[in-house]
Amino acid sequence: MSQPENPITTVIRLLNKNLKITKEDGATANIQVTPEWQNQELLKNYDAQVTVGLTESRDNKVEISGRIRQRTTLIRVGVWTMDKQASADSGRLMREKIVEEINRVVKQNRSKPNETLYYFAGVGQTSETHKAYHAEAVTELPPEHADWTELTNAEYEKIWYSDDNRHSKTSNVNGEYALMLFRFKIESRKETIKQIVLTFEGYGTAPSGNGVTVKVWNHVAEEWQNAQNGTGETDETLVVTLASQVSDFVDEDGFVWLLARTANPSDGSTPAILYCDYVCCTVTVYGITYLDIVSFRDADRVDVKPILYHTEFTLKSWSFEDVGGVF
Numbered sequence: 001m002s003q004p005e006n007p008i009t010t011v012i013r014l015l016n017k018n019l020k021i022t023k024e025d026g027a028t029a030n031i032q033v034t035p036e037w038q039n040q041e042l043l044k045n046y047d048a049q050v051t052v053g054l055t056e057s058r059d060n061k062v063e064i065s066g067r068i069r070q071r072t073t074l075i076r077v078g079v080w081t082m083d084k085q086a087s088a089d090s091g092r093l094m095r096e097k098i099v100e101e102i103n104r105v106v107k108q109n110r111s112k113p114n115e116t117l118y119y120f121a122g123v124g125q126t127s128e129t130h131k132a133y134h135a136e137a138v139t140e141l142p143p144e145h146a147d148w149t150e151l152t153n154a155e156y157e158k159i160w161y162s163d164d165n166r167h168s169k170t171s172n173v174n175g176e177y178a179l180m181l182f183r184f185k186i187e188s189r190k191e192t193i194k195q196i197v198l199t200f201e202g203y204g205t206a207p208s209g210n211g212v213t214v215k216v217w218n219h220v221a222e223e224w225q226n227a228q229n230g231t232g233e234t235d236e237t238l239v240v241t242l243a244s245q246v247s248d249f250v251d252e253d254g255f256v257w258l259l260a261r262t263a264n265p266s267d268g269s270t271p272a273i274l275y276c277d278y279v280c281c282t283v284t285v286y287g288i289t290y291l292d293i294v295s296f297r298d299a300d301r302v303d304v305k306p307i308l309y310h311t312e313f314t315l316k317s318w319s320f321e322d323v324g325g326v327f
Helices: 007-017 089-110 153-157
Strands: 030-034 048-061 068-081 117-118 131-137 167-171 177-185 193-205 212-216 224-229 238-242 255-262 271-286 291-297 307-324
Touching: 007 030, 007 048, 007 068, 007 117, 007 167, 007 307, 048 089, 068 089, 089 291, 089 307, 131 167, 153 224, 167 177, 177 193, 193 212, 193 255, 212 238, 224 238, 255 271
Parallel strands: 030 048
Antiparallel strands: 048 068, 068 307, 117 271, 131 177, 167 271, 177 255, 193 238, 193 271, 212 224, 212 255, 291 307
16 A cells, blocks of 8 residues: 655655765765754764754645645754864855755755655665676576676776766677666655656667667566567667556565666677666655745854854645545
């Protein structure tokens, strides 16, 4: 049974995934986004803390029977920084950068706060979330098969972005396909997921025909399903959309698995080669479908040492629900 995601959880993930702050020395700021409340000890190890909490939630009838309802939620977002000797940025400057970044992130995602994009940029072999593998086989190997080999760090870099810098896998054995396997770690509870869209950008070549086939793993049926096929010998984008029985494709560890293989195998003389430029996964959850900034103000804590630079935002979100009768 589907369940709406807590709006606080949605906003925390939105900010965690999208806040990008560069310090004056060129380093990336280390920012912790958490539920309320502020933790001064945490600031000793991070450049800033961003807290998210509920102010108020109101439920209103959209039509006279009360079957369709709108829930409007006001959310507090707090930015907390302080001066640190080892930092290239003063606490005040770091606060200013984060405030502008929150404005950017919320405005750019106001109509899709419940969408999260997962991709491989920055991922390497030390990752415990997303993973990528390749293999050569006569069949479509399941995710747990021992023949999968993880990409090296240099190979991972080739699938970070859609930039024509491709990772490739070659099979020279008669009857064997070139395969790749991609694992995405989904942060949402599977009961809250409305839709998953998996995108593969690349192509395949083989002696009996070019192209790529992509499929997603159904961990309940224990088989690859929802095949999408391409026929190109240059980059093409293949998309698998999951909008029903979505939880069957998210395993108990929160992983979604995507398989890509050459449409045809090698004949032993001419290789089958699979190329991947970029791969990603977009997850949409039930819950808030709109988010915007109502106001923000500075509320520095000058009664403590060192001074806590603090800005508090008020965000407004809403979601709709069909309760199937009078509420």
